[in-house]
Amino acid sequence: xxxxxxxxxxxxxxxxxxxxxxxxxxxxxxxxxxxxxxxxxxxxxxxxxxxxxxxxxxxxxxxxxxxxxxxxxxxxxxxxxxxxxxxxxxxxxxxxxxxxxxxxxxxxxxxxxxxxxxxxxxxxxxxxxxxxxxxxxxxxxxxxxxxxxxxxxxxxxxxxxxxxxxxxxxxxxxxxxxxxxxxxxxx
Amino acid sequence: xxxxxxxxxxxxxxxxxxxxxxxxxxxxxxxxxxxxxxxxxxxxxxxxxxxxxxxxxxxxxxxxxxxxxxxxxxxxxxxxxxxxxxxxxxxxxxxxxxxxxxxxxxxxxxxxxxxxxxxxxxxxxxxxxxxxxxxxxxxxxxxxxxxxxxxxxxxxxxxxxxxxxxxxxxxxx
Numbered sequence: 001x002x003x004x005x006x007x008x009x010x011x012x013x014x015x016x017x018x019x020x021x022x023x024x025x026x027x028x029x030x031x032x033x034x035x036x037x038x039x040x041x042x043x044x045x046x047x048x049x050x051x052x053x054x055x056x057x058x059x060x061x062x063x064x065x066x067x068x069x070x071x072x073x074x075x076x077x078x079x080x081x082x083x084x085x086x087x088x089x090x091x092x093x094x095x096x097x098x099x100x101x102x103x104x105x106x107x108x109x110x111x112x113x114x115x116x117x118x119x120x121x122x123x124x125x126x127x128x129x130x131x132x133x134x135x136x137x138x139x140x141x142x143x144x145x146x147x148x149x150x151x152x153x154x155x156x157x158x159x160x161x162x163x164x165x166x167x168x169x170x171x172x173x174x175x176x177x178x179x180x181x182x183x184x185x186x187x
Numbered sequence: 188x189x190x191x192x193x194x195x196x197x198x199x200x201x202x203x204x205x206x207x208x209x210x211x212x213x214x215x216x217x218x219x220x221x222x223x224x225x226x227x228x229x230x231x232x233x234x235x236x237x238x239x240x241x242x243x244x245x246x247x248x249x250x251x252x253x254x255x256x257x258x259x260x261x262x263x264x265x266x267x268x269x270x271x272x273x274x275x276x277x278x279x280x281x282x283x284x285x286x287x288x289x290x291x292x293x294x295x296x297x298x299x300x301x302x303x304x305x306x307x308x309x310x311x312x313x314x315x316x317x318x319x320x321x322x323x324x325x326x327x328x329x330x331x332x333x334x335x336x337x338x339x340x341x342x343x344x345x346x347x348x349x350x351x352x353x354x355x356x357x358x359x360x
Contacts, residue, residue: 123210
């Protein structure tokens with residue numbers, strides 16, 4: 001996994017730059033610099049293939065660019081950005097699924113084939129099995145599992161992004177873990 | 188990616204996989220070039236910069252920007268107010284009162300020196316020492332020319348008149 005150096009800046013400082021026409025572009029570049037990697041990996045684990053993640057990340061930042069003027073500050077900037085990224089990834093997956101096969105295990109096959117076709121994935125069979133098991137989960141459980149397992153996001157923050165109670169999120173994660181465990185036991 | 192301890196119980200297999208390389212990579216310099224690629228796409232798509240900026244944030248930030256100055260100004264105001272309050276509330280001791288008490292001569296000389304500040308009518312209204320002796324303020328009834336005989340007995344009036352010189356009598360009349 002590659003990481004680039006970023007200059008740390010507070011959300012308030014970012015918003016101050018974005019609020020002025022003179023410093024807007026600099027502010028937006030800094031916002032991208034600050035959040036692009038976290039959002040990329042969040043999206044990548046949802047859509048799996050790098051090219052898809054790149055498309056979704058670009059769409060996410062275009063949405064942010066258009067919508068930053070309407071950010072009301074009711075939630076943290078980070079929460080708002082994650083929510084946009086999550087929605088973009090879901091929309092992208094749904095549009096892909098409509099074009100995919102109508103077979104019941106279409107999404108599972110799609111996940112496995114995507115990973116195998118992606119030149120930027122070199123995980124072994126057990127990693128592919130894990131990704132396939134995750135792909136089999138219902139949408140909400142899949143998102144909760146990824147946010148918790150990979151991003152190690154606290155449930156309180158997750159609740160802000162997904163508009164769900166902490167208790168429901170914990171239950172979703174618990175069910176997701178059980179299902180993945182069962183998937184491994186079956187094979 | 189952070190590696191904070193995950194407190195949720197995970198099956199051993201998931202724990203093991205979590206600590207292993209997951210197999211996802213990105214092309215070289217992908218993140219370094221991302222901003223420029225996005226701005227190129229924004230230009231190509233003709234997406235304009237948002238017109239409506241975050242006025243609510245500007246207000247908030249103006250307050251937060253001037254907060255230190257406001258806090259210092261408030262602190263100074265409180266200090267000055269506290270100093271003034273304590274100064275005005277320090278009661279003088281008996282000795283201090285005695286040392287600052289003015290003598291009659293001092294008062295008189297002050298009044299004479301500043302006579303122009305006093306209205307003549309106000310001065311005229313001041314009772315003389317004799318008047319104060321004759322009619323103590325605590326017993327002073329509401330007087331009128333008709334009731335003066337109630338205050339001074341006729342025999343007293345006669346003796347007063349006898350004590351007066353002719354010039355004084357002429358002045359009154």
